[in-house]
Amino acid sequence: MPKTSTDPIRHALNGPTMGTRWSALFHADAGLDPAPVQAALQAAVAEVDAAMSTWKPDSDLMRLNRAPAGAWVAVSAGLAEVLNLGLRIGAVSGGAFNIGMGDAVRAWGFGPEEADAGAIRATMVTTRPPAHEVLEIDRAAGLARKHAPITLDLNGIAKGYGVDRLAEMLQGFGITGFLVGIDGEMRASGLRPDGMPWTVVVEAPDPERRAPHSILALENAAVATSGDYRHHVTVQGHRLSHTMDPRTGGPLRSSPASVTVIARTCAEADAWATALMVLGPKAGGELAARLGLDALFLMREAGSVRTHAVGTLFEARTEALLNHPAIARGPVRSCKSALRL
Numbered sequence: 086m087p088k089t090s091t092d093p094i095r096h097a098l099n100g101p102t103m104g105t106r107w108s109a110l111f112h113a114d115a116g117l118d119p120a121p122v123q124a125a126l127q128a129a130v131a132e133v134d135a136a137m138s139t140w141k142p143d144s145d146l147m148r149l150n151r152a153p154a155g156a157w158v159a160v161s162a163g164l165a166e167v168l169n170l171g172l173r174i175g176a177v178s179g180g181a182f183n184i185g186m187g188d189a190v191r192a193w194g195f196g197p198e199e200a201d202a203g204a205i206r207a208t209m210v211t212t213r214p215p216a217h218e219v220l221e222i223d224r225a226a227g228l229a230r231k232h233a234p235i236t237l238d239l240n241g242i243a244k245g246y247g248v249d250r251l252a253e254m255l256q257g258f259g260i261t262g263f264l265v266g267i268d269g270e271m272r273a274s275g276l277r278p279d280g281m282p283w284t285v286v287v288e289a290p291d292p293e294r295r296a297p298h299s300i301l302a303l304e305n306a307a308v309a310t311s312g313d314y315r316h317h318v319t320v321q322g323h324r325l326s327h328t329m330d331p332r333t334g335g336p337l338r339s340s341p342a343s344v345t346v347i348a349r350t351c352a353e354a355d356a357w358a359t360a361l362m363v364l365g366p367k368a369g370g371e372l373a374a375r376l377g378l379d380a381l382f383l384m385r386e387a388g389s390v391r392t393h394a395v396g397t398l399f400e401a402r403t404e405a406l407l408n409h410p411a412i413a414r415g416p417v418r419s420c421k422s423a424l425r426l
Contacts, residue, residue, distance in 0.1 A: 093278050098123050102130040102267060103138070103244060109251055111263035112278050122258055129250040130267070136164040137243040139187060140197050149229055150187065150236050157228045165224045167239060167246050167352065174356045175217040178372065182360035183331040185216030187236030193336060195240075195327045208334040215331065241328075245309050245355025248272045252351075264303075269310060272351045273303035288312075290342030290383050290390060298383065298390070301347070309354035311362045312343030312383075328362050341366055342390065347379040347398055366393045 093112035096119050100107055107130050109122075136145040149158045160168070171184040187196075189208040194200030219233040244267045251265040252272050262275030264283040273283040282302035289298040290312055301308060313326035326337045344361040348354035357378060361369035366382040370393055373380040379396030 098126060100127045103134050105268040107251060107267045109255065109263060109265045111255060111260050113260055125254045126251055129254045130247045133163060133243060133247040133250055136161045137239045139238055146237055146239060154231045154234050157230045159227055160229045162227060165222055165227060167242055168229060169222050169224060170352055171242050171356060172217040172220060174360060175215055178360040180215035180331050181363040182356050183215050184237050184239055185213060185235035186329040186331060187238035189329045189334050190238045211334055241359035242352055242356045244268055245270050245351035248351035270351050270355055272307035274305055276304060287345050306347050307351035307354045308345060308347050309351060309358045310343050310345040311358035313340060328359060330363055341382045342385050343383045345381040370395045
């Protein structure tokens, strides 16, 4: 049937941020001008990047990194919120999620500089306390201070928070049904105009090509994946993940190929995906089950991919189904997350 003037118009907006691109897909009345929406979305992610980037020397985060221990530093409300969430997840995960690994991230070449052998050796023998033990946040005053000389890095949570800011911007325009994302971290709100959930692909952990492993159908939930197949270094023939292991001060040497987490917000999903990568399927799966997290672990074994599902949303599909190519043509199930910390 031909479209009428009352049919909602599909909008697919995108722009650059954090070395990648953000995207927003939604439908709105024909009278909506997408230009102000585009500008607001771009401004939202630019604000996150300006506050939390380790690539911008003048970001709030880098000012905090340069400050001596004990000195209060003014931080934006957004940065204070992300730091606070990072510390909470760090404590609950037993330090598996540690935003105080910035020195290791930079030493191994995952920051603005190339990998440095001397810096790598130093990080491997450094005794660093977990950030949740030495970073203090005064959200009411907009202040933060370190009680020990640690280097903060928010790569495991900032993109997820950026996705949440995109969602907030669209809601501010009265748009209630949408799918927003940054580099694969996604958040869905409401349903599509046809009444169906939004579909999101979980990639197969293949560094050579992009292919679907499974498809999620999301409604009022966020999803994030942490994996070893997109950003990595190769040392003596071994592929090492960009995810740092707080226990060793270096990249994870033994980890799942990827972990996908569904949560209420994308910042939570992003951080928990990283934490569960560090913990692995056994300890991570047990923690996820205790917390009521929905998580999907993918592990490489003998040339194939084995799955370990935690939570009712993923457990609804058997391992055989998750490994079957046909899953790429069907949803796991619609999900609404109620994660609370």
